[in-house]
Amino acid sequence: MAIAIIGTGITKFGELWDKNWEDLVFESSTEAVKNANIDFEDINSCYVGNMNLSRFEGQDHIAPRITEILGINKVIRTEAACASSSIALKLASDEIELSSFKGENKIALVVGFEKMTDRIVGTTTGILAGASHFDTEIINGATFPGLYALLAARYLHETEATEEDLHAVGIKNHKNGILNEKAMFRKEINLEDFRGDIANPLKLFDCSPISDGSASLVLTTEKYAKELGVEFVKLENIEISTSSISLAKRPDLLILDSAKRAAESAYKKADIKPKNIDLIEVHDCFTINEILCLEAAGFAKRGKGYEIIRSLLPYENINKREAPIPYLVDGKEVFVNTSGGLKAKGHPVGATGVAQVVEVVNQLLGRCGKRNVNPEVGATLNIGGTGGTATFSVLRK
Amino acid sequence: MAIAIIGTGITKFGELWDKNWEDLVFESSTEAVKNANIDFEDINSCYVGNMNLSRFEGQDHIAPRITEILGINKVIRTEAACASSSIALKLASDEIELSSFKGENKIALVVGFEKMTDRIVGTTTGILAGASHFDTEIINGATFPGLYALLAARYLHETEATEEDLHAVGIKNHKNGILNEKAMFRKEINLEDFRGDIANPLKLFDCSPISDGSASLVLTTEKYAKELGVEFVKLENIEISTSSISLAKRPDLLILDSAKRAAESAYKKADIKPKNIDLIEVHDCFTINEILCLEAAGFAKRGKGYEIIRSLLPYENINKREAPIPYLVDGKEVFVNTSGGLKAKGHPVGATGVAQVVEVVNQLLGRCGKRNVNPEVGATLNIGGTGGTATFSVLRK
Numbered sequence: 001m002a003i004a005i006i007g008t009g010i011t012k013f014g015e016l017w018d019k020n021w022e023d024l025v026f027e028s029s030t031e032a033v034k035n036a037n038i039d040f041e042d043i044n045s046c047y048v049g050n051m052n053l054s055r056f057e058g059q060d061h062i063a064p065r066i067t068e069i070l071g072i073n074k075v076i077r078t079e080a081a082c083a084s085s086s087i088a089l090k091l092a093s094d095e096i097e098l099s100s101f102k103g104e105n106k107i108a109l110v111v112g113f114e115k116m117t118d119r120i121v122g123t124t125t126g127i128l129a130g131a132s133h134f135d136t137e138i139i140n141g142a143t144f145p146g147l148y149a150l151l152a153a154r155y156l157h158e159t160e161a162t163e164e165d166l167h168a169v170g171i172k173n174h175k176n177g178i179l180n181e182k183a184m185f186r187k188e189i190n191l192e193d194f195r196g197d198i199a200n201p202l203k204l205f206d207c208s209p210i211s212d213g214s215a216s217l218v219l220t221t222e223k224y225a226k227e228l229g230v231e232f233v234k235l236e237n238i239e240i241s242t243s244s245i246s247l248a249k250r251p252d253l254l255i256l257d258s259a260k261r262a263a264e265s266a267y268k269k270a271d272i273k274p275k276n277i278d279l280i281e282v283h284d285c286f287t288i289n290e291i292l293c294l295e296a297a298g299f300a301k302r303g304k305g306y307e308i309i310r311s312l313l314p315y316e317n318i319n320k321r322e323a324p325i326p327y328l329v330d331g332k333e334v335f336v337n338t339s340g341g342l343k344a345k346g347h348p349v350g351a352t353g354v355a356q357v358v359e360v361v362n363q364l365l366g367r368c369g370k371r372n373v374n375p376e377v378g379a380t381l382n383i384g385g386t387g388g389t390a391t392f393s394v395l396r397k
Numbered sequence: 398m399a400i401a402i403i404g405t406g407i408t409k410f411g412e413l414w415d416k417n418w419e420d421l422v423f424e425s426s427t428e429a430v431k432n433a434n435i436d437f438e439d440i441n442s443c444y445v446g447n448m449n450l451s452r453f454e455g456q457d458h459i460a461p462r463i464t465e466i467l468g469i470n471k472v473i474r475t476e477a478a479c480a481s482s483s484i485a486l487k488l489a490s491d492e493i494e495l496s497s498f499k500g501e502n503k504i505a506l507v508v509g510f511e512k513m514t515d516r517i518v519g520t521t522t523g524i525l526a527g528a529s530h531f532d533t534e535i536i537n538g539a540t541f542p543g544l545y546a547l548l549a550a551r552y553l554h555e556t557e558a559t560e561e562d563l564h565a566v567g568i569k570n571h572k573n574g575i576l577n578e579k580a581m582f583r584k585e586i587n588l589e590d591f592r593g594d595i596a597n598p599l600k601l602f603d604c605s606p607i608s609d610g611s612a613s614l615v616l617t618t619e620k621y622a623k624e625l626g627v628e629f630v631k632l633e634n635i636e637i638s639t640s641s642i643s644l645a646k647r648p649d650l651l652i653l654d655s656a657k658r659a660a661e662s663a664y665k666k667a668d669i670k671p672k673n674i675d676l677i678e679v680h681d682c683f684t685i686n687e688i689l690c691l692e693a694a695g696f697a698k699r700g701k702g703y704e705i706i707r708s709l710l711p712y713e714n715i716n717k718r719e720a721p722i723p724y725l726v727d728g729k730e731v732f733v734n735t736s737g738g739l740k741a742k743g744h745p746v747g748a749t750g751v752a753q754v755v756e757v758v759n760q761l762l763g764r765c766g767k768r769n770v771n772p773e774v775g776a777t778l779n780i781g782g783t784g785g786t787a788t789f790s791v792l793r794k
Contacts, residue, residue: 051457052451052457054449054451054452054527055451055452057531058527058531058535059527059531059535060448060449060476060478060527060528061476061477061478061527061528061529061642061781061782061785061786062476063477063639063781063785063786064639064640064641064642064655064781064782064785064786065530065642065785066639067639067640067641067642067785068641068642068643068646072639073638073639073640073655073658074637074638074639075639076475076477076484076487076488076637077475077476077477077484078473078474078475078476079457079458079459079474079475079476080458080460080473080474081457081458087473087474090473091473091488091491094488094491094492094495095491097495098491098494098495098498101495101498130451130455130456130457130458131457131458132458133462134454134455134456138455138456240471240473241470241471242460242461242463242464242469242470242471242472243461243464243470244461244464244465245458245461245462245464245465246465249465258461258470261470384458384460384461385458385461388458388460388461388462388464389458389460389461
């Protein structure tokens with residue numbers, strides 16, 4: 001049974017020095033409630049995903065703070081690093097589905113947010129490292145650029161892929177981001193901009209930025225959405241899978257096994273195949289991860305995802321093309337990260353999962369203006385850490 | 398529709414210097430799985446409640462670490478301060494109920510844990526303060542003993558209650574704790590032990606301790622529990638409510654409005670009244686809160702809960718009585734915190750919600766040895782922070 005997404009809201013992503021996290025949560029949620037044509041009083045429960053307000057700002061126990069901001073008396077917080085708000089979406093969809101079986105018509109708000117620029121102590125990279133394995137990674141000084149650099153190095157070693165294939169992902173996503181007014185970066189980058197190692201072989205522009213932002217969704221049953229008479233998108237399902245958190249325990253470094261399991265389960269339940277997907281937002285925290293995600297989502301076999309990137313060749317011409325720019329997968333155009341992805345749109349970690357769904361919903365409803373690609377079926381693939389958590393959702397108009 | 402709790406597990410609570418948090422999670426979960434007569438492979442999902450492994454030990458993204466420890470590939474983490482694992486239980490029960498409607502027979506593991514003695518930086522009191530309001534409480538130096546002292550002072554000011562009434566709660570719970578081999582403190586305390594303010598009017602023995610511990614539950618559908626042929630307890634329901642996190646925004650300092658709403662909703666759905674409850678585990682993080690919880694749970698009106706405590710008079714004789722010691726509520730014996738409560742059993746914050754349910758389940762199944770009180774209907778009332786989050790569950794054999 002499908003869930004109806006009847007409202008979406010998203011703040012601009014970026015270094016938002018003039019706003020605090022409460023402002024962001026209020027802004028995206030008010031937008032979502034408004035375009036769902038409901039009031040906050042109509043909402044039965046709120047699921048909020050946030051990674052680390054605790055270490056960024058000293059505030060745990062976020063749920064009752066959301067109650068203060070939005071006036072909702074049932075708020076639940078989840079945490080799964082960069083997948084935090086995808087988990088919130090899953091739990092909200094479970095509650096709505098349950099309410100459908102019970103003949104109730106509940107409405108849930110899902111919020112994801114992160115305010116990464118206001119940290120009170122420590123470094124942002126250090127705080128984010130908490131999403132990796134403390135005893136084998138963090139304590140040895142590993143950071144996320146470093147961990148993904150290991151994956152990239154292994155990928156380049158085992159396959160025919162080159163650093164330029166990685167960079168092409170960033171160039172494409174920056175080009176797409178220009179059309180997204182909520183994106184953090186709205187400017188072209190070129191191959192020659194990829195200079196200076198952040199963590200070999202990853203350059204600065206292979207990495208997504210530190211960002212602030214919030215995104216919100218309003219969910220209800222399909223039946224009630226029709227009664228309300230609002231436009232909606234069907235969330236066919238969202239599947240979750242967890243794996244080992246540490247790269248050292250991963251059976252195969254080039255396979256995001258959690259993402260593969262989540263995708264396969266979601267395809268099966270939605271009765272579709274990868275070839276049915278017209279549009280997907282994937283977790284390009286680092287350019288290598290867009291490639292690994294394409295493989296996990298079934299668009300290419302292990303170690304062959306870079307061939308999809310090469311459908312953009314010659315890379316010098318990417319910025320001469322009209323955005324949004326699709327890949328060619330077995331002759332079919334597939335749009336990946338029309339929003340600009342984490343790379344250009346920004347990556348306020350707790351907001352990312354919901355923000356991906358906001359993009360796909362708005363694409364399916366034709367609300368993306370110049371970057372609309374008129375998809376029939378959309379999907380999102382979100383990742384926590386280096387793949388310890390993965391979620392895959394299938395959406396359809 | 399009731400959920401079946403078919404397995405319980407709990408570690409000893411205390412300062413467990415020779416164990417790490419993984420040991421504790423494994424120990425309580427193995428015990429729960431064993432007495433549910435299933436294997437870890439039979440479990441579909443795991444919901445884990447933890448407040449702050451992030452700030453105690455630098456580890457976020459707990460879910461995939463649990464996957465590494467227990468081998469379960471769908472793990473979800475929730476956080477709601479001291480109510481963290483109660484939220485986990487609510488979400489697990491939603492998933493099991495949903496699986497029942499779908500004709501599936503899912504099995505979920507619920508784990509709550511906290512390792513508070515291994516902190517890598519900061520003070521435990523400072524870390525716990527994250528559960529209050531950053532901008533109006535934390536930043537002004539408020540701590541939980543201080544915040545609950547405000548509530549206690551107001552209670553003593555507005556009512557006829559005395560400090561001795563508060564102390565009697567601690568004396569009773571310590572006496573009960575002697576019979577609980579998993580309790581942190583197993584010794585009597587007396588009125589003369591309540592000396593020296595921690596935060597006026599609260600003395601040291603009005604406060605629950607800093608503890609390590611883990612507790613686990615195995616849930617499935619009632620139908621499947623019967624097929625498995627295991628003993629089980631019915632979780633009639635568990636209700637959640639959130640309120641303002643800050644005391645300054647609470648309409649009435651003496652009313653835990655979130656707890657009141659959760660209790661009223663749970664009673665209504667279970668079609669019972671407070672007088673039907675034989676046994677309840679409540680959140681006595683500070684002795685004043687057992688009184689506020691008794692009022693919120695409907696055993697007494699606002700400001701009258703201390704009269705229930707006075708059913709223990711003369712307080713000098715509490716330790717001469719045989720434990721577990723009941724209160725008299727309108728002439729009926731009601732057992733509160735037979736486990737020893739947070740006060741004597743210990744309060745590893747993330748574990749507390751599940752630990753409360755473990756006690757009630759074992760009481761209902763007659764597995765509590767000398768402290769068994771043969772209840773028909775049991776309940777738990779858990780609190781996050783100073784009442785920002787509250788959960789109320791009703792259980793029955």
